[in-house]
Amino acid sequence: MNIRGLHTAIVTPFTMSGDIDLESFVGLVDMQIAAGVDGIVVCGSTGEGATLTTPEKQLLWSTAAERAAGRAVITAGTGTNDTRSTIELTRLAQSCGVDAVLLVTPYYNKPTPAGLLAHFQAISEASDVPKIIYNVPGRTGQNVSAETQLAIAEACPTVIATKEASANLEQMCQIIRHAPPHFSLLAGDDVLTLPAISCGARGVIAVISNYAPRRFGRLVRAALNGDYITAQREQMELVPYFSANFIESNPIPVKFILSILGHIQPEYRLPLVGPGQTTQKRLLEIFAGYADA
Numbered sequence: 314m315n316i317r318g319l320h321t322a323i324v325t326p327f328t329m330s331g332d333i334d335l336e337s338f339v340g341l342v343d344m345q346i347a348a349g350v351d352g353i354v355v356c357g358s359t360g361e362g363a364t365l366t367t368p369e370k371q372l373l374w375s376t377a378a379e380r381a382a383g384r385a386v387i388t389a390g391t392g393t394n395d396t397r398s399t400i401e402l403t404r405l406a407q408s409c410g411v412d413a414v415l416l417v418t419p420y421y422n423k424p425t426p427a428g429l430l431a432h433f434q435a436i437s438e439a440s441d442v443p444k445i446i447y448n449v450p451g452r453t454g455q456n457v458s459a460e461t462q463l464a465i466a467e468a469c470p471t472v473i474a475t476k477e478a479s480a481n482l483e484q485m486c487q488i489i490r491h492a493p494p495h496f497s498l499l500a501g502d503d504v505l506t507l508p509a510i511s512c513g514a515r516g517v518i519a520v521i522s523n524y525a526p527r528r529f530g531r532l533v534r535a536a537l538n539g540d541y542i543t544a545q546r547e548q549m550e551l552v553p554y555f556s557a558n559f560i561e562s563n564p565i566p567v568k569f570i571l572s573i574l575g576h577i578q579p580e581y582r583l584p585l586v587g588p589g590q591t592t593q594k595r596l597l598e599i600f601a602g603y604a605d606a
Contacts, residue, residue, distance in 0.1 A: 316352070316386065316474050317497065317537070319516060319519060319522055320351055320386065320499070320517065320518045322357045322359035322360065322519060323341055323342070323345065323355055324567060325360040325362075325373065326580070327581070328580065329578060337577045338376065339376065341576060342376070345385065345522070346381060350526050353387055353388070354518055356373055356389060358564075360390065361564065370389070370402070378409055378412075387411045387413075388412065388414060389403075390414070390417070391405075391414045392447060394420045399436055413445060414443070414445070416436065416444055416446060417453065418455065418457050423454065423455050426460075426461040433465045440471070441471055442471070444472045445472070445475065445499070448476065449476075449479075450479055459488045463491050463493075463496075466492060475497075477498055477509070478502055482505065482509070482512065485509055486512050489513040498513070499516050500517040501518060503519050503521045503555050504552075506519070510536040510537060520567055521551065523570075524567070524570050524571055526605065527605045532547035553599055554599070557595075560596070564585075565581065565585060565592075566588060568581065569587065570596060
């Protein structure tokens with residue numbers, strides 16, 4: 314599987330009673346596909362996957378896969394800090410019809426490089442679904458070095474990519490430079506998508522494309538096609554929106570943005586709560602008159 318392009322880490326909409334808002338979720342999936350994204354990541358960090366029950370995840374994965382019907386790659390966030398649980402979720406996601414799984418590196422446990430390798434080997438041997446490493450030190454408390462990620466890629470043929478959210482361009486370059494043929498790098502920080510692609514990344518798993526799939530898609534496609542003049546212009550126009558997504562912890566701002574654009578209710582699952590009044594005012598100012606055109 315050659316994964317590339319723009320993949321949206323989609324939010325999970327909730328109703329006011331705290332349940333999954335499946336109608337709004339279907340609407341978001343349809344919007345992404347209509348905008349021409351290459352893939353959708355369901356139940357990742359942006360999708361508040363850490364607070365979803367297994368039946369809820371199963372519902373979202375199967376719904377996304379059925380709705381996409383092969384028009385976009387559906388990736389399920391199945392990573393946990395427990396190898397056995399991750400294997401169970403990965404097998405379940407595969408049975409729901411997803412195309413790939415996203416595996417956040419184990420948080421809290423802080424495994425050694427040998428432990429990380431053993432973790433991914435066990436998951437790789439348990440299922441043949443394509444797998445993507447998710448290195449996000451800001452959430453896991455531990456960076457996975459280029460050396461360790463490359464060792465995992467060499468040992469695990471079904472690990473096809475890494476979502477690199479370390480914000481370390483040098484580390485990304487080391488991975489790209491030494492990656493085996495079946496392994497690619499996807500940017501994990503929206504604002505670094507352009508420099509990452511210019512260094513050889515194959516795409517991005519993004520937050521901003523929740524509400525800007527067309528605008529951000531133009532940037533990604535232009536960069537992948539070597540049209541850096543167009544990509545640079547899009548980058549500069551999107552700078553205020555890149556920043557807006559992380560005024561508070563993701564996905565607090567992006568869900569509020571989607572709510573003011575009329576796509577979902579501004580509902581979160583504890584321990585996340587809605588943005589503070591200062592943040593709300595700032596976001597309303599930034600997105601006054603916004604259109605994904």
